[in-house]
Amino acid sequence: MADAAARPATFVPADPGFEPRVRDSFARQPFMATMGATLGTVAPGRVEVILPFDAKVTQQHGFFHGGAMGAIADVAGGYAAFSLFPADATVLTVEYKINIMAPGKGDRLVAEGVVLRAGRTLTVVRVDVHAEAGGTRIHCASGTQTLIRLDGRSDGKA
Amino acid sequence: MADAAARPATFVPADPGFEPRVRDSFARQPFMATMGATLGTVAPGRVEVILPFDAKVTQQHGFFHGGAMGAIADVAGGYAAFSLFPADATVLTVEYKINIMAPGKGDRLVAEGVVLRAGRTLTVVRVDVHAEAGGTRIHCASGTQTLIRLDGRSDGKA
């Protein structure tokens, strides 16, 4: 039964051009460039954001900063939702909650958002962050996020 | 990668008598009896609580009350953590967050808690609630919960 809950349904995107739409929007987020974050997988209802280790995103002990971890989790979840939207809609984060389960130690963080429920107005996403180093992979954060779809407001315009 | 996050590690319980310990503790919760809730599976790090439909646990539209859904999610998560504890420890909920994704319509609700991280002091649990009716199964709530272990305080004594 854990599996049933964890294995998300396959989603059919409303916009076949969802992948360039996600990648274009991500590229227009200066804060992601400031951090050095990039996009990984962009699938319908599932998006990864990757953060390579760099001193500029660390805290006082030299590990990835928890705020950086939260920021890429928020973005991965937001684009997981956005990937299922029609082309003329944009996305806003309503709220998110994240548990930090292990320190962010490693060569890179990978945040993955997976849509749990795609509603007309609200989308619920599960977000997980892993720290990768060499062959190891530590599950360092997990949470859920709620997003709202705003129709008739292309993401490209403020 | 979604799978890696979702498929929890196999846990070895510190107390081989974890199952009767969980069932005994659950049986001493009057509120669960008031609601008519029972225990389902009790495995190491994974516990189910089942709530059969009854008018007494409904809201104004005749569906399962969201508060009842939250209560069995809290209990399923708490016992998932407790199942991994040594025999002389008790558990307290630190916090939980739950997204209600669909109304609680059906013959019964099944709340399942699955441990994501078992630390010495804190345990993090993912909780999901499904509504079952006939052959259908709707994923109606999902959340995460943080619990604290209190050593040297048997659960049987206040």
Place this chain on the structure above:
Amino acid sequence: MADAAARPATFVPADPGFEPRVRDSFARQPFMATMGATLGTVAPGRVEVILPFDAKVTQQHGFFHGGAMGAIADVAGGYAAFSLFPADATVLTVEYKINIMAPGKGDRLVAEGVVLRAGRTLTVVRVDVHAEAGGTRIHCASGTQTLIRLDGRSDGKA
């Protein structure tokens, strides 16, 4: 500045008959009757739910059950939002998060929901629970909740 955040704006209800509308809806929730919960203050954007101590709402140590605490917090928050809605709208909980800060010991619990932001679609509410006994008052839980307004669906009809 803490005060500015904490002191909510004064809200003008869309429906002058908000109080009987809230009280009528609450009275139609069988789960609240099962628990023995009643309404306290019903003001625009601020609603209290009171739970007198009774063995039927306790956990294994004889205190108020955390699930009962969460249930009345959810209901207080939901009606705080609902109090600001027009007469032809109903409310659904999107999600809530609650920190349990102290055990529920006392003669009664008082859950209070206070609206932080009332949007056209979404309302955000802060929820606090106090345990009262004699002259003392312990702040035992605090959280936030998101609710959605569904227009054209009177709360009186499923």
Place this chain on the structure above:
Amino acid sequence: MADAAARPATFVPADPGFEPRVRDSFARQPFMATMGATLGTVAPGRVEVILPFDAKVTQQHGFFHGGAMGAIADVAGGYAAFSLFPADATVLTVEYKINIMAPGKGDRLVAEGVVLRAGRTLTVVRVDVHAEAGGTRIHCASGTQTLIRLDGRSDGKA
């Protein structure tokens, strides 16, 4: 009663040198420098983090990025807890939940963490973010955070 919940108790810090200890630790967080964030008020159990507007912390519409908002909220809350700790303890975020109630538009964001409950092991903090511009002040985010105190591990050493 809302006031009672919202007006936090006055806290007596365990370490009279709490303010330089907080300011020193903050200064050792490279991610805060990357963002351009600075400390505002540092009082016992109450800490502000200020983020002046700069293109490098924005999203695709030119407003403050939600991830930047979350990051300064996390840090403000963490130091609010840390301000009450003894000198030989450090702090880790267990989890946080934040509702974004308005877009981050303005000259600067001010995140404020206020301790709700200071326990021996766990501290619970309420976090609010306001966007300030000219004379206006918009309450744009609110949440709660749980932190753990680690004794005998000076914050200055990893």
